[in-house]
Amino acid sequence: MYQNINKELAKIFNNMSHIYEFLDDKFRALAYARAAQIIEDLPDDIRNYVATGKINDIRGIGSHTVDKILEYIKTGKIQKYEELKKLIPEDFLDLMEVPGFGPKTLKRIYEELGINNKKDLIEALKDGRVAKLKGFGEKKVQNMLKGLELYEASKNRLILWEALQIGETLLAKLKQLKEIKNIELAGSLRRRKETIGDIDILVSCDDKDRDKIINYFVNLEDVKEVLAKGDTRASVIIKEKDREVDLRVLKPEEWGSGLQYFTGSKEHNVHFREIAKQKGLKVSEYGVFDAKTEKRLAGATEEEVYEIVGMQWIPPEMREDRGEIELALKKNIPRLVELEDIKGDLHCHSTWTDGFNKIEEIAKFLLENYKYEYFAITDHSKAVKVAHGLTEEDVLKQIEEIDKINKKLGFEFIKKGIEVDIMLDGSLDLPDEILAKLDWVVASIHTHFNRDNTDRIIKAMENPYVCVIGHPTGRTIGVREGYPLSDEIFKVAKETSTALEINAQPLRMDLPDMMIKKAVEYGVKLVISTDSHSLGNFAYMKIGVANARRGWAKKEDILNTYSWNEIKKFIQAKRKKFGVKV
DNA sequence: GCCGTTTTCGGCCCGACTGTTTTCAGTCG
Numbered sequence A: 001m002y003q004n005i006n007k008e009l010a011k012i013f014n015n016m017s018h019i020y021e022f023l024d025d026k027f028r029a030l031a032y033a034r035a036a037q038i039i040e041d042l043p044d045d046i047r048n049y050v051a052t053g054k055i056n057d058i059r060g061i062g063s064h065t066v067d068k069i070l071e072y073i074k075t076g077k078i079q080k081y082e083e084l085k086k087l088i089p090e091d092f093l094d095l096m097e098v099p100g101f102g103p104k105t106l107k108r109i110y111e112e113l114g115i116n117n118k119k120d121l122i123e124a125l126k127d128g129r130v131a132k133l134k135g136f137g138e139k140k141v142q143n144m145l146k147g148l149e150l151y152e153a154s155k156n157r158l159i160l161w162e163a164l165q166i167g168e169t170l171l172a173k174l175k176q177l178k179e180i181k182n183i184e185l186a187g188s189l190r191r192r193k194e195t196i197g198d199i200d201i202l203v204s205c206d207d208k209d210r211d212k213i214i215n216y217f218v219n220l221e222d223v224k225e226v227l228a229k230g231d232t233r234a235s236v237i238i239k240e241k242d243r244e245v246d247l248r249v250l251k252p253e254e255w256g257s258g259l260q261y262f263t264g265s266k267e268h269n270v271h272f273r274e275i276a277k278q279k280g281l282k283v284s285e286y287g288v289f290d291a292k293t294e295k296r297l298a299g300a301t302e303e304e305v306y307e308i309v310g311m312q313w314i315p316p317e318m319r320e321d322r323g324e325i326e327l328a329l330k331k332n333i334p335r336l337v338e339l340e341d342i343k344g345d346l347h348c349h350s351t352w353t354d355g356f357n358k359i360e361e362i363a364k365f366l367l368e369n370y371k372y373e374y375f376a377i378t379d380h381s382k383a384v385k386v387a388h389g390l391t392e393e394d395v396l397k398q399i400e401e402i403d404k405i406n407k408k409l410g411f412e413f414i415k416k417g418i419e420v421d422i423m424l425d426g427s428l429d430l431p432d433e434i435l436a437k438l439d440w441v442v443a444s445i446h447t448h449f450n451r452d453n454t455d456r457i458i459k460a461m462e463n464p465y466v467c468v469i470g471h472p473t474g475r476t477i478g479v480r481e482g483y484p485l486s487d488e489i490f491k492v493a494k495e496t497s498t499a500l501e502i503n504a505q506p507l508r509m510d511l512p513d514m515m516i517k518k519a520v521e522y523g524v525k526l527v528i529s530t531d532s533h534s535l536g537n538f539a540y541m542k543i544g545v546a547n548a549r550r551g552w553a554k555k556e557d558i559l560n561t562y563s564w565n566e567i568k569k570f571i572q573a574k575r576k577k578f579g580v581k582v
Numbered sequence B: 001g002c003c004g005t006t007t008t009c010g011g012c013c014c015g016a017c018t019g020t021t022t023t024c025a026g027t028c029g
Helices: A006-022 A026-041 A046-052 A063-075 A079-085 A090-095 A103-113 A118-126 A138-153 A160-174 A207-218 A252-263 A266-278 A302-308 A324-329 A359-369 A392-409 A454-461 A488-496 A513-522 A535-550 A564-577
Strands: A182-186 A199-204 A223-229 A233-238 A244-250 A281-284 A287-290 A296-298 A374-380 A414-421 A440-444 A499-503 A526-529
Touching: A006 A026, A006 A063, A006 A079, A006 A090, A006 A103, A026 A063, A046 A063, A063 A079, A090 A103, A090 A118, A103 A118, A118 A138, A160 A182, A160 A199, A160 A207, A160 A244, A160 A535, A182 A252, A199 A252, A207 A223, A207 A233, A207 A244, A244 A252, A252 A266, A252 A281, A252 A287, A252 A302, A266 A281, A266 A324, A287 A302, A296 A302, A359 A374, A359 A392, A359 A535, A374 A392, A374 A440, A392 A414, A454 A488, A488 A499, A488 A513, A499 A535, A513 A526, A513 A535, A526 A535
Parallel strands: A199 A244, A374 A414, A414 A440, A499 A526
Antiparallel strands: A182 A199, A223 A233, A233 A244, A281 A287, A287 A296
């Protein structure tokens, strides 16, 4: 059992990258930034890669970096980093993340004004000393102060769900302009990252309509402040959450290359362009060109942009440079799961515990608003006292009620389920005789978040009646990190025919994308669930599917894309394996 | 510091905007 060290190591390499930027060694800076990103993205503790020797096969991590990783594992320190830190004021490492505070700017302030901390720097910005430096000026200083203010305010990024709401609202308003030919959300929002910094909107139109569209955008009632406004783009701060929204305006023939470029990720684009370059092509947001003749070869659609570089179109959710480019070159991009594939929601709560709606109400709502074939009521069990969890008797009574409602509906729309609690020792807080009477059993951890919970989850998976592990890592985005888990859980999930949940609550998104990817590699079945506590929550399915796609999950990896009969086979197979009554 | 079907040396994605200039550097995405 271990505490994953990838994050701390990535942070160090990221800081080293900043220091090299400060020292004007931008290519070393780039190399370290890449190494940091790669390490942060690793699905496993880096020590496992060291132990198996796989560390030497990772593209972007060379021998010098490996040496530093080994040094860190052995001593808890990296000598080179300790030396580098002495070359830059401590505060500047964080400051370099602030818009307007680039390495050159900070260095000149340091060298010419002798300022080496954030407090003095703010003072010098305010009293005019910085503005007097050659090449600086009043406006630049104001922008730096503004950047600092914004940085402090937006340290917490928006969660995907909030960003999507904001983005789609703005999209709807812009769509009213008939001059707009194409429109899409771009950036990390289009890739459906779990947290979003800025919101990017892309439109295409004829040249003559550009001004009108940009002016319409910066004058929307949602806009609090205009940061920049040019011929091809505008940046604003919107009132809601003080968020930056960028609008880019493209020509119709540049739509594909522009959308590809502004969707990112940066790492994906850099890799993509490198490959294009090797093939004698030059890619920019304006199109794909022959590097020699400058002849324009593609750009109107994303498909043709990827195709001319010899690749399949890549779904935005995969564009993180995690191997998707290699797949696309081999024309092996999988058909990822889609919202329309989902046949039911297998985790929700009713008024029996902490939900807001009665079971019958939920059933009618889902029949009217979703094309689901089934859904499961999975209220809490008795250990969850704050939610008035169900006792054995309560479960039996709820089964009766569901039977009655199903009879009224004329078919078995509602499946009888439970979200049973996993105790500290891995046992469940309801007996097997009760679980055996239910159609669907979610087992979840709601206590002891500060320990490695691999053992508890494995023990729960070894219960023949547990169908799926709910929100497996227990994380809350921006609030609480998930508890450590070893890869053993994927192995045991596969062996015991237990599914893992992709919980779609906006603050959970649990499993996280990289663990979904790993589960898929292990051949583990997944269930995308909203964990709804009110009718509006069922809409979260959209971001659950998005998260699954970020983990490269296909339709067949997701259990609730199957009919109930097929799901029953999955459940029965597990019970058979454990030799209990099917 | 990384990487290699032209390379173990010499490259490392590309262009717009801003503020400061009067042709450009720095920053950003």
